Amino acid sequence: MTLASLLGVVILVLALAAWLVLLLAALEPLLWLVIRRGVARLGLVRTAATLARLCRGGFEHDRGGGVALAGALALLARETHDERLATWLEGQLGKPGALGAAGVVAAGLIAASRGQRDAARDLMHNAGSFEAERAPAAARVIANEWLVADAASRGDWATVMRLGVRPDVMSPQTRFLAFAAARVRREPLIGEPSATDAGLRWLWWRSPGRRHNRPLLLQALASPRLLHPRKPAPPPAPAAPPIDPASFAGDPLAYAQALHALWTTSEAATSLSPGHLGELCKAWDAAFAGPALARLGARALALATVTKAEAALGQLRRTVAEELAQLAARAQIPLAALLESGGVGAEAALLLRAELLADVEKQNQALRQRTVQKRGLPAVEELREWNSLRRAYERAVLLGGIELRRLMFPDIHLHVCNYAVWLWNERKEYAISTPLFRWLLGEAEAVGDEEAIVLQRKNVGAK
Amino acid sequence: MSTTPIDPQRRLADNPFYVLGLRPECGRLDVEREGTKLLGMLELGLKSAASYMTPLGPQPRTADKVRVAMSELRSPERRLLHEFWAVLPPRPEPPRPQPPPRPEHDLEAFAAAFTVHGWERP
Numbered sequence: 001m002t003l004a005s006l007l008g009v010v011i012l013v014l015a016l017a018a019w020l021v022l023l024l025a026a027l028e029p030l031l032w033l034v035i036r037r038g039v040a041r042l043g044l045v046r047t048a049a050t051l052a053r054l055c056r057g058g059f060e061h062d063r064g065g066g067v068a069l070a071g072a073l074a075l076l077a078r079e080t081h082d083e084r085l086a087t088w089l090e091g092q093l094g095k096p097g098a099l100g101a102a103g104v105v106a107a108g109l110i111a112a113s114r115g116q117r118d119a120a121r122d123l124m125h126n127a128g129s130f131e132a133e134r135a136p137a138a139a140r141v142i143a144n145e146w147l148v149a150d151a152a153s154r155g156d157w158a159t160v161m162r163l164g165v166r167p168d169v170m171s172p173q174t175r176f177l178a179f180a181a182a183r184v185r186r187e188p189l190i191g192e193p194s195a196t197d198a199g200l201r202w203l204w205w206r207s208p209g210r211r212h213n214r215p216l217l218l219q220a221l222a223s224p225r226l227l228h229p230r231k232p233a234p235p236p237a238p239a240a241p242p243i244d245p246a247s248f249a250g251d252p253l254a255y256a257q258a259l260h261a262l263w264t265t266s267e268a269a270t271s272l273s274p275g276h277l278g279e280l281c282k283a284w285d286a287a288f289a290g291p292a293l294a295r296l297g298a299r300a301l302a303l304a305t306v307t308k309a310e311a312a313l314g315q316l317r318r319t320v321a322e323e324l325a326q327l328a329a330r331a332q333i334p335l336a337a338l339l340e341s342g343g344v345g346a347e348a349a350l351l352l353r354a355e356l357l358a359d360v361e362k363q364n365q366a367l368r369q370r371t372v373q374k375r376g377l378p379a380v381e382e383l384r385e386w387n388s389l390r391r392a393y394e395r396a397v398l399l400g401g402i403e404l405r406r407l408m409f410p411d412i413h414l415h416v417c418n419y420a421v422w423l424w425n426e427r428k429e430y431a432i433s434t435p436l437f438r439w440l441l442g443e444a445e446a447v448g449d450e451e452a453i454v455l456q457r458k459n460v461g462a463k
Numbered sequence: 464m465s466t467t468p469i470d471p472q473r474r475l476a477d478n479p480f481y482v483l484g485l486r487p488e489c490g491r492l493d494v495e496r497e498g499t500k501l502l503g504m505l506e507l508g509l510k511s512a513a514s515y516m517t518p519l520g521p522q523p524r525t526a527d528k529v530r531v532a533m534s535e536l537r538s539p540e541r542r543l544l545h546e547f548w549a550v551l552p553p554r555p556e557p558p559r560p561q562p563p564p565r566p567e568h569d570l571e572a573f574a575a576a577f578t579v580h581g582w583e584r585p
Binding site for chain 2: 148154155157184209213258264323
């Protein structure tokens with residue numbers, strides 16, 4: 001073989017290879033469709049993951065994440081959760097290299113497969129904090145579809161209508177849910193016209209779960225199309241309470257207990273207002289100040305108890321304060337409202353404040369210790385731990401207001417900032433640490449910490 | 464909160480006095496007599512013993528609940544606390560809360576949304 005013919009063969013092979021690469025790139029969307037709608041639905045975890053390795057362009061910045069994402073979709077499609085496969089997929093995520101958006105969405109789907117819906121929701125929200133240019137479009141669409149479906153299944157239609165038509169991540173399924181919800185609720189969609197009957201049918205036809213979506217389509221079609229939003233209907237009259245405290249108005253202890261039972265044992269607890277809670281605290285103060293001690297003293301004597309009436313009353317008072325604190329936390333009533341009630345309400349406020357602070361402190365210290373000892377976790381676990389601390393902090397802020405926010409921020413800033421710097425400098429987990437810096441900047445601005453603002457502005461702009 | 468010993472609803476619904484159908488002023492003998500009687504009735508499967516009234520409405524009665532109630536009331540310290548929480552009289556026929564009428568254009572949670580993509584197992 002002459003040199004010229006050898007060169008010719010080499011050129012031919014190179015051209016063929018280039019042509020194959022181009023063909024694969026052109027067919028990649030089709031391949032992803034086959035994986036998502038075909039292989040994944042059959043529950044073939046390893047096959048879906050292997051095929052996803054060919055989708056090199058779509059998951060350019062997060063190849064490992066793409067593999068895990070395809071596998072996680074298949075894992076969820078299986079009849080029962082397979083922990084062995086879930087662990088294998090988590091192993092794919094744990095391979096060297098920073099975690100990307102597709103990996104976070106995959107971790108969310110794995111959590112969903114385990115039945116950990118709250119953790120899955122947090123991770124899907126985390127996926128939204130990645131830069132759109134670096135986050136694979138397929139992963140962002142799946143995260144949005146999951147969040148919309150989650151909101152629809154919880155009856156949170158406002159979220160469905162907001163996320164369902166987000167231009168960069170909407171899909172036929174999310175658009176159908178958003179338009180159908182808008183039609184039934186007679187509310188407008190942001191930046192979208194009201195759907196006609198034909199339009200609704202078209203959206204339904206394009207949605208992948210036509211059979212499941214049919215009842216919603218019929219309900220939407222039965223609602224008249226509204227071109228101009230109307231005033232919302234007045235709220236329905238409240239249902240009769242299971243216990244009527246007014247019938248015990250003559251006995252302060254019975255009245256307090258009836259009111260307590262009304263709010264702690266019924267569905268109405270979610271509609272508890274600061275005024276209601278104040279009334280309940282005052283009722284307990286009246287009960288404890290009035291006949292309670294005398295009644296307990298007489299009964300303790302009759303029963304010949306070892307415990308003194310004062311001690312028993314103290315124990316009961318503590319129980320009531322704990323339950324009032326629990327009630328306030330559930331109804332998201334600020335600590336200030338509890339404190340203003342005085343008496344047992346103030347005791348409840350102190351208990352709740354201590355609990356909120358202890359929860360944040362415990363998690364913050366755990367983070368500090370890990371940072372100092374440089375004890376890293378897999379990237380998904382890092383996200384989970386951070387989500388848990390952020391949730392505890394934000395719950396404390398919601399209930400404790402600016403006073404608790406200012407109290408907690410210096411410690412949180414110190415340890416979370418060190419943690420984020422460690423993630424950035426040593427572990428190169430930019431996708432996790434950047435949102436942390438942004439969050440710290442937001443908090444620093446909220447509490448007016450100038451030094452922290454300067455530092456976090458620098459960190460946020462460091463990239 | 465983690466330190467709360469018992470859920471308020473269960474405390475009211477499972478209060479030993481309501482389980483045994485007695486009032487807090489009753490004597491120790493009444494507790495034993497009523498408890499033994501109820502255990503016998505439950506053993507025979509009598510319908511009249513199958514439920515008891517509380518301020519929250521009727522609750523199912525079981526032999527286990529009766530035994531626990533008798534045991535709780537034998538301890539003077541425990542009984543003192545249960546008496547405190549049994550101040551409200553049980554209601555023979557508590558009005559059941561009716562669900563509020565749904566507005567015409569309301570929309571229920573759409574559980575099927577999760578099954579469309581196979582994100583929830585049946």
